Amino acid sequence: MKKIWSIFLLTTLLISCTTTNKHINTTDYIPENASVIIQVNNLESLKSNLDNNDILENLGNSAFYTKLKKQLANLKHLNTSNPLLVCFNYDKKDSLQYTVITKQTPGLFAIDSLKNIKIESYVYKNLSINKSQIEKNITYNTFKDSLFIASSSKELLETSLVTTNKDEDLKTILKTSDTKKPFSILVNNKYKQPINTVFVNDSISFNSFTNYTLVDADINQNAIILNGITKATDSTKSLINIFKNTLAKENKIANIAPSNADGFMSFTFDDFAVFNENLKQFNATDSIPTNHTLFDNVIEIGVVYQGSNQAIILNSLDVIATKDALLNEQNLVETYRQIDIFSFSDATLFNQTFSPLITFKKANYYANINDFFVFTNNKETLENIVANYQNKTTFSEKEYYKSTKEYLTDASSLLVVATPSSLKNIINKNINESLNLNLNLKDYKTSALQFVYDTNFAHVNAVIKKNETKARENSVTEQYNIKLEADLINNPQLVTNHITKQKEIVVQDINNNLYLISNKGKVLWKKQLQGAILGEVQQIDMYKNGRLQLAFTTPNRLYVLDRKGKDVAPFPLKFKDKVTQPLSVFDYDKNKKYRLLVTQDKNVLMYDAKGKTVKGFNFSSAESTINHQPQHFRIGRKDYLTFKTDNKLYILDRVGKTRVTPKKKFLFSNQALYLYNNKFTTTTKDGKLVSFSTKGSSTTKNLNLGSKHHLVTTTKTLVAQTENKLTIKSKTLDLDFGNYDTPKLFFINNKIYVSVTDLQTQKVYLYDSNGLLQNNFPVYGNSAIELNNIDKDRNLEFVTKGENNAILIYQIN
Structure with missing residues (x-):
């Protein structure tokens, strides 16, 4: 499966997943040979983040994505708030198939009311399986062990029902996912290759790099941040294990890599002998480089990519010792900006020693710049590095690189940094088709991928982030x-x-879905309500513990929701008569002893925070329809509750008795009442400002307002x-x-x-x-x-x- 970028996008259509009941683990139903498994923890946040992400949104123009999106169309009818697993396999004809697993809930796959639908049922191993055809798309689904299992492939579904997934390594690594993130992706390289490469260098295949990679995804409009682990179970056949028994060191290649390069790669170790032995086992070779002493004091090696040219950079702990190892390479070619440039006779040394990390075979020149030894295939590339280093225009000096580095650790076993052109090349290698994308990557100044080896696995961090200009x-x-x-x-x-x-x-x-969205643009949850919210949402602390709830009315409900969008008992309260004004919340003494006021035409109902009717509030009803939600004012030590109709203003005390009687009548607008200049103030229908004192006297002022x-x-x-x-x-x-x-x-x-x-x-x-x-x-x-x-x-x-x-x-x- 060569299109992992498209898989990110496809998840916007999906809905289900990972839950365990008392006896069954959902991972048992993961089909064998699944190449990619997506664990969705927050569907609405995922869909919103993917829909709004700048890069992923535009990648949808690919023919592969368009085709697969159509195939997955049936899954948009899933309706669940539970987590889910979405598994991707290739069948015998090399066609991509999916399987979805989630907890069984009522109305989960609600398709009966759809048009152009055809449902057939058959029995397999005593289980009833539905074949649902919506337009031209077919989904097979059933229920087993309180789970909903659906697949685009009949064979895949039937096999997963009778075959338990026995890949314990896969199940173990899946458990490390962060359930607080919208979704996680597990890439399984043991079967069909899901990713071509994640490197600028084509020689490094991701298939041979590791076995399992699981990343938790944090996606917003301008960034994709991935954090997780990768693990290779075969210690000698996976490239990531060349860092085994070595310690990652601080990556410093950015201090010398010129900012006009296409990117760079850096790998580190604390002991070259151990690293070299691991690499020889991976390459199955006993050959020893002729100039191996050159690397004895080196702890970091970098490759800088610049068009068709490359530069190899050694970061030495002992510059004098490294110079001694180059005593036979002292043929001076020129001096550029007081830096001596020498010829180098062993042009293929780095390829022989570090393949497949390095394929460079043209190391014809070198120079020493402070702690760094730079090898290139031409003088111009070397001079460019010298000039940028002296001008302080390297990656490390750029704010966009510093911004990206905030998401990485200082020390990496392997670090890849890509500029916009390199990022686009990597994406196209994985999409594997010619795209005419409306995608501008110029603001993605620096993207990075980092591996930090730790015992028998490696931490993974990836950043694709738009540069935020100051x-x-x-x-x-x-x-x-x-x-x-x-x-x-x-x-x-x-x-x-x-x-x-x-x-x-x-x-x-307009579908009455209520969203809570973070200040970073992420949808935290979505909840469908019975009707449109009237006015504004109020916040209360009904348990007096600092935790806030959302309170509001719709035409027939009074809702109180917790931070996660769940109903707080005994709410919602349901009403037969229509609610006609927004919810009013009064906290008379600022002690969180709330009064929730619901208006129904002429009537006002008062509830406490537990949903019980407040005894002692005796306001019967207004003479006509109340035209604005009830309001509360505190003047001195007295409380004033106000209700307003088109022709009457009620100013009451806490129990609903008249506290102030206006001495003059007006035809009021539907504007709110305010406490302005210590008077109750609103407007009339003909646009005059009218104010009432606490004695009931009134004054008017013509503001020349229209109706x-x-x-x-x-x-x-x-x-x-x-x-x-x-x-x-x-x-x-x-x-x-x-x-x-x-x-x-x-x-x-x-x-x-x-x-x-x-x-x-x-x-x-x-x-x-x-x-x-x-x-x-x-x-x-x-x-x-x-x-x-x-x-x-x-x-x-x-x-x-x-x-x-x-x-x-x-x-x-």
């Missing part, structure tokens, strides 16, 4: 563009992660918008004519910000309290924004809609 001061930069499966039904909202104290995003799509307007205030700052007029305090701004969403007011770090979005031109504007437009605004956006510091840096970020199914995260620098 944002200039006062700029507004788009950090993430998160695409979801369906169009959004509401605006993205920020909520608090009680563990990290940072912000995350909640949003709902369609918006109001938002703090205690002393008022913001109003109507048509193309935006008023901030006493200043009125003339906006371009458009269709404006509700303005938002934010008080952050003792500064007030006001935002407004023109939905017609899709522009987001951000002002300060003096009505001054902030630098580099407007920016693209398709909804009202949520502004805050969502991470640990000092910059503010905001979220907004992008395209209909996308969320944008911006940073204000």
Whole structure:
């Protein structure tokens, strides 16, 4: 299976996997000879990350992926939140087949209601097997030992049902996966070759490099980070074991490798004699290089790739001893920038000694640069290395290399670093077809693959990461563009992660799926709700232990969800009568003794955090429909609960009795009530500002607002918008004519910000309290924004809609 990159992508269609019940291990059903096994721990996070990743998204243009995606189409109908295993095999005709294993749950494979479906059943070994044909795609599936097992191959399914997988090495390494990561990939080289190569050098086959490799994948929009282990069970026939009984040393080739090279490889050891003996056993040779003393004090060897040219670099612990080993190679050719360049007579030495790691046979020149000895096939390549070293333009001096190195350990047995051109070559070697990809790799300045040998296995770290250019001061930069499966039904909202104290995003799509998304753009979970969320999601600490829950209403439910998206008992509460306003949450004394208020037309129901009706709250009903969600204010030591209809304002105490009776009647708009200048303030339907004192007296002010307007205030700052007029305090701004969403007011770090979005031109504007437009605004956006510091840096970020199914995260620098 030569297309491992495509396998990454294909997982977006998959849904199931690894669970063990009391008696059965799911790994027993892994088909024999499986070349790739994908353990999916968080399907929604996986699908989102893969859909949004810059490289993987564009790799979908390959013909192989398109064909296999069609073959796997039936799996999109799986519906489960359990982990899963997806196994890939080649059949006798060399066609790729899949098998899926997951815990049996109701409605797991819901296809009965689909059109163009044909289902046939037959019995095999007392098990009923369904052959499901959806359009032209066929899936065979059954249930056994509380597991759902499905396959694209009848033969593969039947064999896995009666044959227990006996590969204990495979099962053991699979157990080392990190279940907190969205998914893990196990590559099994013992059968059909899954990967051609992961090296710049074509001579190093991944098939002969190791037997099993398992990596946990962490993927976001701009990076693929892989961490795991690799293990070769045959100690002499796998190249990774040449590092056995050696200690990895710090890789320093980046200190001399020029940044204009195509990449480099570095391998290290603490004892050349041990390393050399291991390599001879791998190559099954007893030959001894004629100049073996050259390597006695060397602890690192590197290969720098530059077009068709290469350079071999030795990192010596004892420069004088290494020079002594070169006493017979003192024929001076020239001096370049005070560095002597000598000819070298043993051009094939490195290939003879280090094959297949090194295939270079043209070491005709060399020079000593501090601790490094550099061998090349021409003077120009050597001069380029000297010039870059002296100019401090090596990889180690570049910020993009330093950024990549943060994901690696300092010491590697083997390190491969690739520039954009080399990365593209490696990808194409594995895709094995000519691609016309809309893929620009120029921002992936440095990708790296690292192996660190440890006893009888090696740690693996891989980084394919977009270079993040330093944002200039006062700029507004788009950090993430998160695409979801369906169009959004509401605006993205920020909520608090009680563990990290940072912000995350909640949003709902038109299929009523609620998503929780990290501030790095990763979908943490997806949950389908019964209806659309009304208004905003609230957060409560119902157990008073610092852990926050999400609380909200839909037209017939009151939900409380924990951090993982699970319902918190006894919620959801179900209602026969329609809920007509967003959930209101009151915490009168800031002691987490919550009151949850549900509005149903004229009526208000009050519950405590345990879902029980609050006794003593005696508000019967309003005279007409309540046009805004209930609100709570604290003035001095008194609580004020307010309910508002089109023609009446109710100002009550905690038990629902009238506390303030307005002395004058008005026709109210549906805007919220605010405590502005110590008075209850809202607007009338004809756009006037009306305020009520705690004695019930009222004042009005004509703000020249039209019938369609918006109001938002703090205690002393008022913001109003109507048509193309935006008023901030006493200043009125003339906006371009458009269709404006509700303005938002934010008080952050003792500064007030006001935002407004023109939905017609899709522009987001951000002002300060003096009505001054902030630098580099407007920016693209398709909804009202949520502004805050969502991470640990000092910059503010905001979220907004992008395209209909996308969320944008911006940073204000």
